[in-house]
Amino acid sequence: MTTVSMGIPQVRRGVSLDGRPDTPELVDRFGRVARDLRVSITEKCSLRCTYCMPEEGLPPIPIENLLTAAEIVRLVTIAVHDLGVREVRFTGGEPLMRADLEELIAGCAAAVPGIPLAMTTNAIGLEHRARRLARAGLTRVNVSLDSVDRRHFAQLTRRDRLPSVLAGIRAAADAGLAPLKINAVLMPETLPGAPDLLQWCLEAGVALRFIEEMPLDADHNWAREHMVSAERLLAVLGERFSLREIGREDPSAPAEEWSVDGGPQTVGIIASVTRSFCADCDRTRLTAEGTVRSCLFSDHEVDLRGPLRSGADDAALARLWRGAMWNKWAGHGIGAEGFEPPERSMGAIGG
Numbered sequence: 258m259t260t261v262s263m264g265i266p267q268v269r270r271g272v273s274l275d276g277r278p279d280t281p282e283l284v285d286r287f288g289r290v291a292r293d294l295r296v297s298i299t300e301k302c303s304l305r306c307t308y309c310m311p312e313e314g315l316p317p318i319p320i321e322n323l324l325t326a327a328e329i330v331r332l333v334t335i336a337v338h339d340l341g342v343r344e345v346r347f348t349g350g351e352p353l354m355r356a357d358l359e360e361l362i363a364g365c366a367a368a369v370p371g372i373p374l375a376m377t378t379n380a381i382g383l384e385h386r387a388r389r390l391a392r393a394g395l396t397r398v399n400v401s402l403d404s405v406d407r408r409h410f411a412q413l414t415r416r417d418r419l420p421s422v423l424a425g426i427r428a429a430a431d432a433g434l435a436p437l438k439i440n441a442v443l444m445p446e447t448l449p450g451a452p453d454l455l456q457w458c459l460e461a462g463v464a465l466r467f468i469e470e471m472p473l474d475a476d477h478n479w480a481r482e483h484m485v486s487a488e489r490l491l492a493v494l495g496e497r498f499s500l501r502e503i504g505r506e507d508p509s510a511p512a513e514e515w516s517v518d519g520g521p522q523t524v525g526i527i528a529s530v531t532r533s534f535c536a537d538c539d540r541t542r543l544t545a546e547g548t549v550r551s552c553l554f555s556d557h558e559v560d561l562r563g564p565l566r567s568g569a570d571d572a573a574l575a576r577l578w579r580g581a582m583w584n585k586w587a588g589h590g591i592g593a594e595g596f597e598p599p600e601r602s603m604g605a606i607g608g
């Protein structure tokens with residue numbers, strides 16, 4: 258029951274490597290190389306954002322199906338040493354829901370020294386853990402904050418927790434987790450508050466990126482005609498700020514930057530839908546249950562947990578991972594004829 262409702266439709270034990278060049282890196286058929294690993298470590302969350310989770314939360318992953326801290330450290334080590342991964346990000350669900358997060362991060366920091374270890378989080382509870390996490394080896398955090406209006410925040414997340422998020426952001430900054438970025442998903446109801454959120458971020462000295470909502474909500478309410486596009490956002494922000502397009506620092510970065518009021522501060526927009534960046538994608542993903550997911554939108558996953566627990570060596574696990582990425586799709590295909598959202602919602606993939 259749980260497997261079905263988490264939406265895991267096609268978990269494979271292996272895939273074809275036909276035609277793949279003999280290189281250790283995570284190459285695909287479209288000339289891309291994945292160097293950015295995103296590891297989902299839980300399906301649990303302290304919020305219920307309407308664009309992500311169902312009201313009741315995701316069905317719990319049976320504990321025996323969840324990767325342990327030691328297993329995550331092993332797979333991260335293979336990704337870095339054997340597959341050319343250069344940055345690791347922990348996500349979920351909410352990574353702070355895992356009590357062993359510090360242990361997991363310390364293990365990775367020791368195993369892959371020098372590799373940036375980042376986390377995407379809603380920051381609830383970060384107030385009490387930011388220093389310990391930084392000491393364990395976490396380098397930076399991106400915090401989701403859609404509105405600085407307490408009522409709007411509570412409506413969107415179905416929880417009245419704005420003060421805790423703001424305390425978490427302050428604690429992360431004090432602990433030196435930098436650069437700290439704020440992620441805000443654009444929704445019609447919060448669009449009018451977007452200039453206030455930008456003002457707040459400019460004053461707090463943190464970088465803000467607005468995100469176009471993707472069809473990855475568990476409730477399947479996403480509709481192209483309701484989605485707030487980058488273009489609509491720019492028109493609203495333009496009423497208060499003077500914006501100038503700068504572009505991307507790194508071609509694989511999801512966010513395009515605009516300077517605000519002549520700079521130096523900027524605002525970013527992650528326009529996954531209207532200005533897709535799939536052609537430059539450099540991502541590979543591990544789900545909390547230990548499958549490799551090559552693309553946010555691809556339901557084809559390759560199981561590593563089973564082989565790992567059956568004694569597979571690093572070379573065999575690396576081969577499976579390479580196969581998963583060799584078969585990666587060109588892109589998400591939102592808007593293409595016949596497009597269907599994936600089985601898993603964002604919280605079950607790890608955004």
Ligand SMILES: Nc1nc2c(ncn2[C@@H]2O[C@H](COP(=O)(O)OP(=O)(O)OP(=O)(O)O)[C@@H](O)[C@H]2O)c(=O)[nH]1
Nearest residue numbers: 348377399438440468510511512527529540553608
């Ligand atoms: N389409 C698409 N969107 C993505 C992908 N990765 C992240 N996003 C979107 O970008 C948002 C921000 O992602 P983060 O987890 O903060 O990571 P990031 O933007 O890569 O992080 P930085 O390295 O700090 O720029 C997510 O909430 C998603 O909406 C991806 O591979 N594909």
Ligand SMILES: C[S@@+](CC[C@H](N)C(=O)[O-])C[C@H]1O[C@@H](n2cnc3c(N)ncnc32)[C@H](O)[C@@H]1O
Nearest residue numbers: 309349350351377378379401440470471603608
């Ligand atoms: C799934 S969350 C997991 C990490 C953490 N709980 C958080 O919210 O930052 C990762 C990112 O996905 C984004 N996200 C969730 N649902 C989305 C959707 N339907 N479209 C675009 N981004 C989404 C969130 O805003 C967040 O920045």
Ligand code: SF4
Nearest residue numbers: 302306309310350379
């Ligand atoms: S976006 Fe993050 S905080 Fe919001 S429900 Fe999804 S996993 Fe939880």
Ligand code: SF4
Nearest residue numbers: 535538552553588589
């Ligand atoms: S949708 Fe897939 S291909 Fe496009 S950027 Fe995201 S992970 Fe990469």
